[in-house]
Each structure stands twice: as structure tokens, then as C-alpha cells.
Amino acid sequence: MSDLNAALQELCGRIGGVEAAVVLERTGIEVATWGEADFEAVAAELADLWKRASEAATVCASGAPRMMSVETPGRTWLLVPLGDDYLLGLAAGGSVPPGRVRFYAAEWVRAHREEFS
Numbered sequence: 001m002s003d004l005n006a007a008l009q010e011l012c013g014r015i016g017g018v019e020a021a022v023v024l025e026r027t028g029i030e031v032a033t034w035g036e037a038d039f040e041a042v043a044a045e046l047a048d049l050w051k052r053a054s055e056a057a058t059v060c061a062s063g064a065p066r067m068m069s070v071e072t073p074g075r076t077w078l079l080v081p082l083g084d085d086y087l088l089g090l091a092a093g094g095s096v097p098p099g100r101v102r103f104y105a106a107e108w109v110r111a112h113r114e115e116f117s
Contacts, residue, residue, distance in 0.1 A: 004023060012090070017096035019037070020089075021088070021091070022042060028044035067080050078101050082113060090105055
């Protein structure tokens with residue numbers, strides 16, 4: 001297991017209830033993963049979603065997104081930028097408080113941002 005995969009596993013264990021995690025390039029290529037998901041498809045879709053949200057925010061003159069969540073029945077994906085070229089994606093079960101996921105994700109990103117600059 002790579003150091004980055006281990007770091008994702010540690011983050012998910014700290015949050016509790018996270019089912020999957022991925023560090024991905026903004027092009028949609030997964031760099032590190034933890035948990036159960038079709039990461040190739042998930043990474044591509046999350047990257048495309050982030051790109052479209054970023055473009056919309058620019059058009060609306062509100063700046064680049066700092067964080068984004070996509071809620072579906074039973075699962076919430078949270079996306080957080082890691083530097084200019086990478087994203088952190090976390091999938092949490094429906095019983096996990098979204099604020100808890102956002103807090104620990106932001107803390108993890110601050111600790112690891114330099115690795116992705």
C-alpha cells in the first residue's frame with residue numbers, strides 16, 4: 001500500500017462511515033484510492049463535475065469552488081481541491097454528518113496540499 005493510500009485509509013477511519021476515497025487528477029485519473037467503488041468511472045465523473053462547476057462559478061463571477069458535495073440517496077460525495085491539479089473525493093454513507101466529513105476533509109487537505117503543489 002502506498003503512503004497516500006494509507007493516508008486515505010487513516011482519514012476515512014478517523015471520520016467513520018466513509019465508504020470510499022480517491023485522490024484524482026483534475027483530468028479524471030485516480031492517483032490513490034481506498035474503499036469500494038468503480039474508481040475509474042467515479043474519478044472521471046467527479047473530475048467532469050468539478051470542471052463544470054468551476055466553469056459555472058467563473059461565469060457567475062463568484063470564483064473557483066472551495067468544496068462541493070453531491071448528495072444521493074444513501075451516499076454523499078464530497079470534493080475538495082488539492083492544489084491546482086488534484087482533487088480529494090470522499091463518499092460517506094447517509095448516516096454520517098456532512099459537517100464532520102467537511103471538517104476532516106479540509107483538515108486532511110491542509111496537511112497534504114504541499115504534496116500536490
